[in-house]
Amino acid sequence: MKATPVKGTNDYLPKEVRIRDYLQEVILKTYQEGGFERITTPILEDMENLDKSDGGENLGLIFKILKRGDKLTKALDQNQYDQLSDIGLRYDLTLPLSRYYANNRAKLVLPFKCIQMDRVYRAERPQKGRLREFMQCDIDIVGTSSPDAEVELIHTTTKALMALGLKDFTVKINDRRILRGILSGAGFQEDEQDSVCIVFDKLDKIGAEGVAKELLEKGFDKEPVDNLIKLLDKEEITLDTVETLCGDNPGIANLRYIMDAVEKISSGAYQVVYEMSLVRGQGYYTGTVFEVEAKGFRGAIAGGGRYDNLIGKFTKEDIPAVGFSIGFERLFGILMEQDYQIPEEKKRVALLYGSGEFLDAMSMADKLRNDYQVALFEKPKKVGKYLDKLKEQGYAYFYIMNQSEKLNALD
C-alpha cells in the first residue's frame, strides 16, 4: 500500500495545521465582523451544472465521479463514454454559491453577504507546483449592482490580510467592459473577444510579443492584433488614456467610483491601481475584476470580480453578484516563507507518567489545563532522548509524575 498522498494533495503536520487553523480563524472572524455569514455547500456538484458554468480553463480540470451500478453498466454497454459521470468535484466556490442561492432564496434576504471557506479541486499539473486539492476563502455579495459592494469586499478582504500581518500589497482592478471596449477599438469582433481575453490574461507571463504570437497562431487578423500591441507599448495606461480610446464606457465611471472610495477608506494602508491587462481566468465575470498582489511574490493571493449573469442560469431572472476569494494556499506559502508565528498560543506541557500512575496523571493534567495545553506520555526508559524529541514537537515544559517538583522548561 502507498504511504504518499495522492499526487497534488498534501498531508499537513500538526505544527502546520496549528498555523493553518489560526490563519483561517482570523480570516473567518474578520469576515464575520464585517457582517458576512458563513454558509457551506457540498464538494460534490452536478456535472451538468459544472459543465455549463462558464468556468473558462477550469472546465478542463474537473475531477469526475464514476457512475455506479446499473447506470455505469448501461453507459459502458452502449459505449456512451461521455456518460460515465454525472457528479464532479467543484473547481471553485462561486458556482456552488450560485446554485445555493437559487436553492435557498426563499429563506435568505437580499443583499445576501456570505462567506465560504472550503476545499476546491482542480486536476492541475502537479509539475507546476500547483495543488489539486486546495482551500479558498470567499466572500460574496449577492443581489446588488451598486459598486459599494465592490468597496465592501475590498475593504473586508484587505482587512483580513492585514490582520494576518501582511503588509506591502496592492489591489489591482479592472472592468471587463473596458477591456471589451479596448478590444472593439482595436478591431476585434464581439464574438472573438472572449478567446482574445484568455490569451491577453497571459500578458504577465509571456509579454506583449508572446500575446501577439499566440493570437496570430489562433488565426486572428493581423490588424487588430497590431493595434492591441501598439497600445501595450505605451509606458503607462491610465483610466484617462483609456477614456480617450474607448470614449464613454460604463466601466470607467465604475472603476473611478470604487478606486476613490477605497482610497478614502484604506487611509493609505495599501494601494489600489488600475491595470488594463487584468482579466482573471473565469468566463463568468461580467464587470469589475480585481486581485491582490503581495510585494516580492509573483501571482495573486486573492482575486475576484462581478458575475451578474451566473445566478440567472439557475433562477431564470438575473441576480447581480460580486465575490472576492483569498487563495489560502498561496497566502499560507508566503507566510511560512516569512517564518510565521502564531501570537499568544497556550504553552504546551508534556506530562510523563510511569506504570500505575495513569489515573493520577489524568487528574494532574486536568488541573494544569486551565493554563496550559497538556499531553500525557508514558515515561520511556531513556527519558533524556525522549525530552529532546518532545522539544522538537513544540513542547515548552515537561513534568514527571512523582518526580518533578514543578514544571521544567524544555531547553
Next chain:
Amino acid sequence: MKATPVKGTNDYLPKEVRIRDYLQEVILKTYQEGGFERITTPILEDMENLDKSDGGENLGLIFKILKRGDKLTKALDQNQYDQLSDIGLRYDLTLPLSRYYANNRAKLVLPFKCIQMDRVYRAERPQKGRLREFMQCDIDIVGTSSPDAEVELIHTTTKALMALGLKDFTVKINDRRILRGILSGAGFQEDEQDSVCIVFDKLDKIGAEGVAKELLEKGFDKEPVDNLIKLLDKEEITLDTVETLCGDNPGIANLRYIMDAVEKISSGAYQVVYEMSLVRGQGYYTGTVFEVEAKGFRGAIAGGGRYDNLIGKFTKEDIPAVGFSIGFERLFGILMEQDYQIPEEKKRVALLYGSGEFLDAMSMADKLRNDYQVALFEKPKKVGKYLDKLKEQGYAYFYIMNQSEKLNALD
C-alpha cells in the same frame, strides 16, 4: 441547471452553519486541551489503499474518480472496466490516518495523539435518510498497546459531548477477541467468524431470530447457529458469564481494566457497560470496540476501536493504534431536535444607509464592531417589511444612518 444539491448532500443555511461551527469548535478545543493535535489528510485517496483497507461494508460504498486523458482512453479501449479509476474519496478518517502515519513517522513522536475533523464520503442509499457527504470528528492514539489509551479516548470524547450539553448517554464496550471466543465456543470455524460478525452486528435491528435466519441462509451449520442463539436468550450477559463460556480470554482482563478506570474517572457522569453483541462495522478492528448511545435516540453518536494491524499494511511492522470518532451529523441532528442555542453569541446589528451615506456607514460599523456583529444594508423603500425579514435572519438591533438616535431593538 439544477438548483438542488447532489443527492445525499446538504446546503447549510447561515444559522445552521453558526451552530455547526460552534459545535466543532467546542469539540476541537476539548480534544486539544486533552493533549491531542490536529492533522489534515486529503479527501482523495489512492484507490488500491481503499480497496485493501478492510473497511467491511464501506468498501462497496466508495465514490471513485474517473481517470482522465490517455489513461482513461487506454482503459476504455482495452475494455478494462475495473481500471477506470485509481483515486477514490475516503470513506472514513482511519485509513488516511494510517497512511499519514506511515508517510510522516520520521517527523512524529510515539505515542502520536491526533485529531481529525473532516468530511468523508459514502454512496449510501439516501432513502434511508443517510448522508453521502458527512463530518466525522476523530481522535486516535497511535503506537501503544496499553488500555490506558482506550481510557484516555473515552475520557476525552465524553468530555467533548458533555461540553456540548449532552446528558444521559452510555458508553458501550466490547472486545473483538471475546466475540471470537464466543463464536469459537459455539462451534464456528476461525475463517467463518468475520462474516458471522457482520451479521451479528445487526442484532439490534433484526433481533436474535433475524440473525439466526440470515446465518442459516448464508449456509452456516445449524448447530453453531443454535448454540449462539441459545446464548442470546440469557437475560443479561455479563463479563462473568462470558468468562465461564470462553475461559481465559485476553479481552476480558482488558475490558475489566478499562471499565474500572473509566468508572473512576467519570465520577458517575455517564455509564460504561459491556455489550456482548457490539461489533462495529469495520473489518480492521482487532480488540476493543466501543460506541456512545444517547438516551432516546437509536443508533450510535460516536464509535471506535482498536486497529492494531492496519498501519502495518503501510509500514510493514505492526504499530498498535486505537481511535474514537464522533458522528457529527447525528450529534448535530440530536442537538437541533433539542432546539440547541449557542451560549453567549455577539448580538447582531443591521446598519441601514441611504444614497451617499455608504462611507459614513462603514466608519460607524467599524466602531460598533467592538461590541456587536454588524452588517450593512442599503435602506429599501419599505423599511418596516425589511426589518421584519432581518429579524427572521437573527438580527437583534437595527440602526438607520442619520435617522436613529441609538440602536433599536428588533421586536
